[in-house]
Amino acid sequence: MLVDHDRGAPSPGALEALTAARSLAGKLGTRVEAVLLGDRALFDMHGEELSAVSAAYGAVAVHRGRHEFLADYGPDAWGAALAAFVDTAAPDAVVAAGTDRGAEAMAQLAARCDLPLVANCVDVSPNRTQADASSGAATGGTWHISRIQWGGSLLEDVTLTSTLPLLTIAPHSIEAEPCDGAPASAAVVDFEPDLGPEVQQTLVRDRVTLAEGITLSTAPVVVSGGRGVGSADGFAPLEELAELLGGRVGCSRAVTNNGWRSHADQVGQTGTRIAPEIYIACGISGAIQHWVGAMGSKNILAINIDPEANMVTKAGYAVIADLHEVVPAICDEIRRRRDRPG
16 A cells, blocks of 8 residues: 655545555455655654554555655656565555555556556455455456546446556545554564666656645635636635635636636636535536536535526535625624624
8 A cells, every 4th residue: 555645744545545445455354554655864754653644544564665766756756666566565456545646656556567557446346256255365366346437427337357456546535544443553664666767757856835724625614606706806705704614715617717716726627626524615506527526525505596506406505595695694693603702
């Protein structure tokens, strides 16, 4: 299991993938072992924390690939390091999160090993014969998999025949859950992959911070506006509501096309995929591309004048009214309750 991390901070997708890998290991009758990639300095600073998190989510061993070319993320370097690990460890399957890093690294691994990669999986079952049921061993190299296709609008059932299944787990398709009774730490094994200078052709050299604090993808509350907001200025009440709720403001593609907000705020298939505790969709019709980005939300409240709008029919809660009246009223009520004595 490749644990996708950013300079020592595991991604939420990695924790989801560890949870999925734990389930798959149970079906196989085997165990989860994590793979972490970095250089000596990264592991000196974050190694214990990364190992502890991996153990908390079910990994019984942590393999730390150390090399100077792994000081920061690079798809070629990560793929080559994974290929070196697979060559010596002979795992039953390799799983990673369907994040940008996870998908790139696994694609590199698949190319280097000349094996198929099945991306965005939501359910994986190895084929087992009756004779092997007691041991849990997978047979025949056949795996039955359900995965997300067409940006989330289609669930595809596939059969994979491979000597080594390579899988990525669809983001937000499983709730990340620590393992009950997990040990405080996992066994740590260091390895040093033989990486040539050619793997440095794509490496992260610098970063630019676009926004401080919570991001659209991590916000617990997202308040989004669509064409029904009417203008760039019309987002002011949505900004106020998001601030009162400790969230972020998003928007639909129609809004970015009209130039009302930046593409960085767009929720959807070609924007950001979100999974907040609540998504408040204001004046958004809910085209399939937008729904793909929002469907991971735990709860959805739609505010729209059209009771037949796709977002309204899919939402758990809906207010059929003018958002320009409803959103300010919600803000007023939140402030009133907060100011009330006692």
